[in-house]
Amino acid sequence: MSIQSAIAALQPLFGDRLSTGDSVRDQYGRNEAWYPVTPPDAVIWPETTEEVATIAQTCNEHGCPIVAWGAGTSLEGHIVPVQGGITLSFDRMNKVLDVHQEDMDAVVQPGVTRRQLNEDLRATGLFFPIDPGADASIGGMAATRASGTCAVRYGTMRESVLALEVVMADGRIIRTGSRARKSSNGYDLTKLFVGSEGTLGIITEVTVRLHGQPEAMSAAICAFDDIEGAVNTVIQTIQMSIPVARIELVDPTSIRAMNAYSKYEMKEGPHLFVEFHGTEAGVAEQAEIVGEICAENGGADFEWASKAEDRNRLWRARHDFYYAIKAMCPGRTGYNTDSCVPISRLADCVMESMEDAQRSGLVTTMVGHAGDGNFHMGYMVDPDNPAEIDEAKRLGERLSERTIAMGGTVSGEHGIGIGKRKFMAEEHGEDAWALMGQIKQTFDPNGILNPGKVVPGN
Amino acid sequence: MSIQSAIAALQPLFGDRLSTGDSVRDQYGRNEAWYPVTPPDAVIWPETTEEVATIAQTCNEHGCPIVAWGAGTSLEGHIVPVQGGITLSFDRMNKVLDVHQEDMDAVVQPGVTRRQLNEDLRATGLFFPIDPGADASIGGMAATRASGTCAVRYGTMRESVLALEVVMADGRIIRTGSRARKSSNGYDLTKLFVGSEGTLGIITEVTVRLHGQPEAMSAAICAFDDIEGAVNTVIQTIQMSIPVARIELVDPTSIRAMNAYSKYEMKEGPHLFVEFHGTEAGVAEQAEIVGEICAENGGADFEWASKAEDRNRLWRARHDFYYAIKAMCPGRTGYNTDSCVPISRLADCVMESMEDAQRSGLVTTMVGHAGDGNFHMGYMVDPDNPAEIDEAKRLGERLSERTIAMGGTVSGEHGIGIGKRKFMAEEHGEDAWALMGQIKQTFDPNGILNPGKVVPGN
Numbered sequence: 001m002s003i004q005s006a007i008a009a010l011q012p013l014f015g016d017r018l019s020t021g022d023s024v025r026d027q028y029g030r031n032e033a034w035y036p037v038t039p040p041d042a043v044i045w046p047e048t049t050e051e052v053a054t055i056a057q058t059c060n061e062h063g064c065p066i067v068a069w070g071a072g073t074s075l076e077g078h079i080v081p082v083q084g085g086i087t088l089s090f091d092r093m094n095k096v097l098d099v100h101q102e103d104m105d106a107v108v109q110p111g112v113t114r115r116q117l118n119e120d121l122r123a124t125g126l127f128f129p130i131d132p133g134a135d136a137s138i139g140g141m142a143a144t145r146a147s148g149t150c151a152v153r154y155g156t157m158r159e160s161v162l163a164l165e166v167v168m169a170d171g172r173i174i175r176t177g178s179r180a181r182k183s184s185n186g187y188d189l190t191k192l193f194v195g196s197e198g199t200l201g202i203i204t205e206v207t208v209r210l211h212g213q214p215e216a217m218s219a220a221i222c223a224f225d226d227i228e229g230a231v232n233t234v235i236q237t238i239q240m241s242i243p244v245a246r247i248e249l250v251d252p253t254s255i256r257a258m259n260a261y262s263k264y265e266m267k268e269g270p271h272l273f274v275e276f277h278g279t280e281a282g283v284a285e286q287a288e289i290v291g292e293i294c295a296e297n298g299g300a301d302f303e304w305a306s307k308a309e310d311r312n313r314l315w316r317a318r319h320d321f322y323y324a325i326k327a328m329c330p331g332r333t334g335y336n337t338d339s340c341v342p343i344s345r346l347a348d349c350v351m352e353s354m355e356d357a358q359r360s361g362l363v364t365t366m367v368g369h370a371g372d373g374n375f376h377m378g379y380m381v382d383p384d385n386p387a388e389i390d391e392a393k394r395l396g397e398r399l400s401e402r403t404i405a406m407g408g409t410v411s412g413e414h415g416i417g418i419g420k421r422k423f424m425a426e427e428h429g430e431d432a433w434a435l436m437g438q439i440k441q442t443f444d445p446n447g448i449l450n451p452g453k454v455v456p457g458n
Numbered sequence: 459m460s461i462q463s464a465i466a467a468l469q470p471l472f473g474d475r476l477s478t479g480d481s482v483r484d485q486y487g488r489n490e491a492w493y494p495v496t497p498p499d500a501v502i503w504p505e506t507t508e509e510v511a512t513i514a515q516t517c518n519e520h521g522c523p524i525v526a527w528g529a530g531t532s533l534e535g536h537i538v539p540v541q542g543g544i545t546l547s548f549d550r551m552n553k554v555l556d557v558h559q560e561d562m563d564a565v566v567q568p569g570v571t572r573r574q575l576n577e578d579l580r581a582t583g584l585f586f587p588i589d590p591g592a593d594a595s596i597g598g599m600a601a602t603r604a605s606g607t608c609a610v611r612y613g614t615m616r617e618s619v620l621a622l623e624v625v626m627a628d629g630r631i632i633r634t635g636s637r638a639r640k641s642s643n644g645y646d647l648t649k650l651f652v653g654s655e656g657t658l659g660i661i662t663e664v665t666v667r668l669h670g671q672p673e674a675m676s677a678a679i680c681a682f683d684d685i686e687g688a689v690n691t692v693i694q695t696i697q698m699s700i701p702v703a704r705i706e707l708v709d710p711t712s713i714r715a716m717n718a719y720s721k722y723e724m725k726e727g728p729h730l731f732v733e734f735h736g737t738e739a740g741v742a743e744q745a746e747i748v749g750e751i752c753a754e755n756g757g758a759d760f761e762w763a764s765k766a767e768d769r770n771r772l773w774r775a776r777h778d779f780y781y782a783i784k785a786m787c788p789g790r791t792g793y794n795t796d797s798c799v800p801i802s803r804l805a806d807c808v809m810e811s812m813e814d815a816q817r818s819g820l821v822t823t824m825v826g827h828a829g830d831g832n833f834h835m836g837y838m839v840d841p842d843n844p845a846e847i848d849e850a851k852r853l854g855e856r857l858s859e860r861t862i863a864m865g866g867t868v869s870g871e872h873g874i875g876i877g878k879r880k881f882m883a884e885e886h887g888e889d890a891w892a893l894m895g896q897i898k899q900t901f902d903p904n905g906i907l908n909p910g911k912v913v914p915g916n
Contacts, residue, residue: 103801176886181831181832185886409643
C-alpha cells in the first residue's frame with residue numbers, strides 16, 4: 001500500500017507511457033507560480049477514459065495520489081504534487097470528438113487547448129470564447145472554473161460547460177449534465193465538478209457551449225489620465241447594460257511591458273482595451289456610447305483596431321502580458337492576486353491596493369477584467385529572495401482581506417490551488433468550508449485526488 | 459422521537475404561528491399537479507433565519523420531516539409531504555432586504571414572489587427576468603432551478619442566483635457565494651443548493667442578479683401554417699445568434715384556450731410569441747431579421763404589440779395559459795411534461811410527441827420556451843379517472859424516453875419532485891444518481907429534508 005506499489009502495478013499496463021525518469025518528473029514538477037519544483041513520483045500519459053479509470057482504481061487501492069495535468073498553466077499551484085504520487089498528463093487525450101454545429105456545442109477531450117478548439121471551429125462560424133491568458137487545456141479550465149477577457153459577455157467555464165464525463169476516485173465512470181441548454185433535473189453535478197480542481201474526480205470529456213462568430217467586431221484602446229477615470233468608465237458601461245464583449249483595465253507598468261514585448265507604442269498611462277461584438281450597426285452604436293462615457297471620464301486617444309489582424313495583435317499582446325512582464329523583470333516571478341469585487345467597490349479596491357503596493361517598493365502590475373469586477377495585482381519577486389516573497393505575501397493577504405471585507409472573492413478565476421486555501425474559512429465561513437470537506441470525503445474517501453488542495457486538512 | 463414529539467417541542471416556541479388545524483393542513487396538502495391531497499402534520503410560519511434553524515435542529519433530533527413551502531406553485535409535487543411532518547411556510551419571510559442598484563443585484567427573503575420583487579424594483583431601472591408562469595416565490599424558484607420565457611436571453615435561476623443563506627439539516631446556518639459576478643473559489647455550493655428542492659438545506663435568503671430595463675422593447679405574435687415552420691423559425695433565430703428576449707411556441711389548442719380566457723382573437727393555428735429588448739435601433743434590427751425568418755418559414759400576420767400595455771397583456775395571457783386551459787377543460791387537471799432537447803432535435807421531438815398524443819384522444823396542449831429547446835405537453839385528465847391518468851402517464855413516459863434518446867433532459871425547468879424521480883437513473887445513469895444520493899446522505903444524514911424527492915430511496 002504505497003505510491004511505489006501503485007507505480008509497480010501500473011508499469012506493465014502502460015509501458016513507455018509511464019515514466020519515472022528525473023527529467024520528465026522535473027518537468028511535471030514545475031509550475032507557473034512561485035512554488036518550488038516538486039516532482040511527482042511518476043508521470044502517465046493515458047489515451048482513453050478506460051485507462052484513466054484503471055489508474056484511479058489502482059491508485060485508490062494503493063493509496064497513491066493522482067494529479068491531473070492539462071497544459072500546466074495554472075497560477076495557484078494546482079498541479080504541484082505536494083504529496084507525491086502520479087501525475088496524469090492529458091497530452092494524448094487531445095481530440096475534438098464532436099462539433100454539433102446546429103446546437104452550438106462541442107465535445108472535447110481534456111487535453112484540447114482553447115486555441116486548438118478555435119482552430120478546429122474556424123470553418124463553422126462558431127467560436128469558444130473563454131480565454132485565460134495562456135493557451136490552457138479545456139480540461140484544466142473546467143477544473144479551475146477559468147474565465148478570461150470575454151467573461152463579461154460570454155460568462156466563465158461555469159456557464160460554458162454543459163456536460164462532463166468524470167472518472168471517480170474508485171474508477172467508476174459517470175456522465176453529468178446533457179447537451180440540453182437548461183435543466184432542472186436533480187443536483188447540478190456538472191457545476192460541482194467545474195472548479196473542483198481535480199479533487200472530486202478526473203474530467204475525461206467536456207461538452208462546451210459555443211457561440212456564433214459575430215457579424216462585426218471592433219476593438220479600441222483608450223488612454224486615461226488616471227486609473228479612477230478608467231474604472232468609472234467600466235462601471236458606467238456595465239450599469240448601462242452595454243453588451244461589451246471585452247473591457248480590460250491595464251495599468252501604466254503593464255503598458256510599458258507590453259510596449260516592449262509586443263512592439264507597441266502606447267502612451268504609458270492607464271488604459272482600457274475594449275471590444276464590441278454584434279451586427280455592423282450594433283457595434284457602431286455600442287462604440288459610440290462607450291466612446292462618450294470614456295470622454296466624460298478623461299479618456300482620450302480612442303484608437304481603433306477594426307481590421308482582424310490589428311485586433312488579433314492587440315489581444316495577443318494582452319494575453320501575452322504575463323510573459324511581457326516576466327521579460328521586463330528578468331529572474332523575477334509574479335506573485336499574482338485575483339480579487340473580484342462587486343463592481344460598485346472596484347475603484348476603491350483597486351486604488352487602495354495600488355497605493356499599498358507602491359509603498360512596498362516591489363515592481364507591481366495591475367490588469368483587470370474590470371467588467372466583472374475582477375483584477376490582478378502582480379508583485380514581481382525574486383523567487384530566491386525570501387524577504388521579497390514575504391512582502392508579496394503580506395500585500396496579497398491585505399488585498400484578500402480588503403476584498404472579502406468589500407463582499408468579494410479572493411479568487412475570481414485562478415482557483416484555490418495551494419495559495420488561496422488559507423483564505424477559505426474567512427471567505428466562506430468555517431461551516432461552509434467544512435461542508436466542502438465533507439463533499440470531498442464522500443467523493444474521495446481515501447483522499448487520493450489532488451490531495452492538499454481546496455478543502456480543509458492535509 | 460417522532461413527528462408528534464417534534465411538534466410538541468416546537469409548539470411553545472411558535473404559539474399561533476404553528477397550526478395543526480385541519481383546514482390549514484388541508485390547504486398545505488394541496489398541489490398544482492395531479493397528486494392527491496396529502497396534509498402535513500403541522501404548518502409553521504417562521505419569521506427569521508434563526509427560527510428556521512431552531513425548527514431544523516429540533517426536527518433533526520426528533521426525526522421529523524420538513525418541507526419548505528414558498529408559493530405552492532410547483533408542478534411536480536415538490537411540496538407534497540409524502541412522509542408527513544412539518545411544512546414550513548415562508549409567507550412571513552417575504553421582505554426584499556436590499557437592492558444594490560450599482561451592482562445590479564438584490565437580496566431577498568425566500569417568500570418574496572417574482573412579481574413582488576419587480577414591483578419593488580420599478581423605480582430603479584432594473585428588473586428580475588426569471589418568470590415561471592405562476593407568481594412563484596424566489597426561494598422556491600431557487601430550490602427548483604426555475605426559469606420561464608426569458609431564459610433564452612437572461613438564463614435560468616442557475617445563472618441568476620449569486621449567493622444564498624441556507625439552514626442545514628442540523629440547524630447550522632451557512633452562506634454560499636458572494637455578490638462578486640464570478641468566482642473560482644472552491645466548490646460551487648450555491649449551484650449545488652439551487653435545484654436541490656429542499657432536500658439538502660433550507661434556503662433562507664437569496665441574492666439574485668438583476669438586469670437593466672431595456673431602453674426599448676417590442677413584442678409580436680406570428681401565426682404559422684404548421685408547427686414545423688414555427689419550430690424551424692426558432693432554430694434559425696438561435697443559430698443566427700439573434701439576442702431574442704423571448705421566443706415562445708404555442709399550439710392551436712392553447713391559442714383557443716387563451717382566446718377564451720384572456721379575450722384575444724388570435725387565429726387558431728400554431729403561433730410564435732417573440733419579444734426583443736435593446737436600444738431602439740437594435741430592437742428594430744432584430745425584429746426585421748426575425749420577421750424575414752418567419753416569412754421564409756410560412757409565418758404570416760406578424761402582429762406588433764409595441765405599447766407597454768399591449769405587451770403586458772400578451773405576456774400575462776401567456777403566463778395565465780395554465781389557468782386558461784383549466785378553464786377550458788372544467789374538472790380536469792394537466793398532466794404536464796417538461797422536455798428540453800438540443801435544439802437540432804426540437805422539431806422531431808415536438809412533432810413525434812404531438813402525433814403520439816393525438817392518438818390518445820386526450821385534450822393535449824403544447825407550449826414551449828422553444829429558444830431553449832424546452833417544451834411542455836399538457837395532457838388534460840380527469841383526476842378521478844384512473845384510466846385517463848394511466849394514459850397520460852404512458853404518453854409522458856414515452857415522451858421522456860424519446861427526450862433522453864435525443865440527448866435531452868426530462869426536466870427543463872419544473873424539477874423532479876415526485877413525478878420525475880423514476881427517470882433519474884435512465885437520464886443520469888445509476889452511478890451518477892447514486893452519487894446524488896451520497897451527497898444527500900452527507901448533508902442530511904437523518905433524511906428529514908423533503909424526504910421522498912430527487913434522490914434514490916424512500
